[in-house]
Amino acid sequence: MTSSSELSVLVVDDEENIRFIVKSALEMAGFEVAIAETGAEAIELVNSFQPQVIVLDVMLPDVDGFTLLRRIRDRGSKAPVVFLTARDGTEDRVRGLTTGGADYVVKPFAVAELVARVNLRLASSTSSNGGRELRCADLTMDDDARRVTRAGEIVHLSPTEYKLLHYLLVNSGRVLSRYQILDHVWSYQFDGNSSVVDTYISYLRRKIDHVEPRLIQTIRGIGFSLRVEE
Structure with a gap:
């Protein structure tokens, strides 16, 4: 479990290179980062790691990101989410924007944009609490x-x-x-x-x-x- 003073992010993506790049960028920005490859791993980490923000791929091998988010919410986590979606995933982007506490970044994405989106979700969550x-x-x-x-x-x-x-x-x-x-x-x-x-x-x-x-x-x-x- 992370300390309440730490800034923590859970990255959920089944592509190893994306997990590595995103984890490295967020750690350089001062976050503590945990990574998950599947929805099942993500659920376990939500309980043990208690992330303040979740970076969540829409397409996972065992569950889609929106279904996973509902399961995460059912377990009491209110952590804001930044969805990762394909460039032509217009429906995904609309669903991301209409999901409470969620944002989206389109693949392929600029790492600086993703870090900025995480910062925005964290700041918005903090101010609303x-x-x-x-x-x-x-x-x-x-x-x-x-x-x-x-x-x-x-x-x-x-x-x-x-x-x-x-x-x-x-x-x-x-x-x-x-x-x-x-x-x-x-x-x-x-x-x-x-x-x-x-x-x-x-x-x-x-x-x-x-x-x-x-x-x-x-x-x-x-x-x-x-x-x-x-």
């Missing part, structure tokens, strides 16, 4: 009260600043690219222009990083991370 206080050092966010404090003082944020900080806190300690942040906070790509991310990061820094330790770190050539530098 409610009642959780997010924290990094002396920075806290009470999502129920929509209240942010730093060093015990209330920090007033705009709606976009709040959403950006929430995403950084949910992924505290992990490096997020500008395009991951764009996809989650703004939901579109600004025609490839990511400068809006830097602008809002600077707004947040003025409001929460006026005291030590500085929490918003710039990772040169990649993006940003919320953490205490050692």
Whole structure:
């Protein structure tokens, strides 16, 4: 069983090369990853590993992904799902989008997109659970009260600043690219222009990083991370 502080993903796919590529990419992004080749293996791991997100191939040797998801839900898991489906699987994509807590990625897929989708499912699941206080050092966010404090003082944020900080806190300690942040906070790509991310990061820094330790770190050539530098 994983620790509640760990970010865990279960990858279910019968193709060995896909399992290897996806597992490697997610581990590099900071997740703990378990893999399953069949639906039966996946059910066992849902119980023992308790993943926070499930990456699920639609076509498995013993069961289709949608049937497997129903069985997973019957066992009490509410983990959001990212389906992997074939390029011509229009029906699969529609079913994925209309299944609660589910998203989809089309094969062949870009690994960066899949990691971004996993991040989005995790962030959406966290925000919908409610009642959780997010924290990094002396920075806290009470999502129920929509209240942010730093060093015990209330920090007033705009709606976009709040959403950006929430995403950084949910992924505290992990490096997020500008395009991951764009996809989650703004939901579109600004025609490839990511400068809006830097602008809002600077707004947040003025409001929460006026005291030590500085929490918003710039990772040169990649993006940003919320953490205490050692």
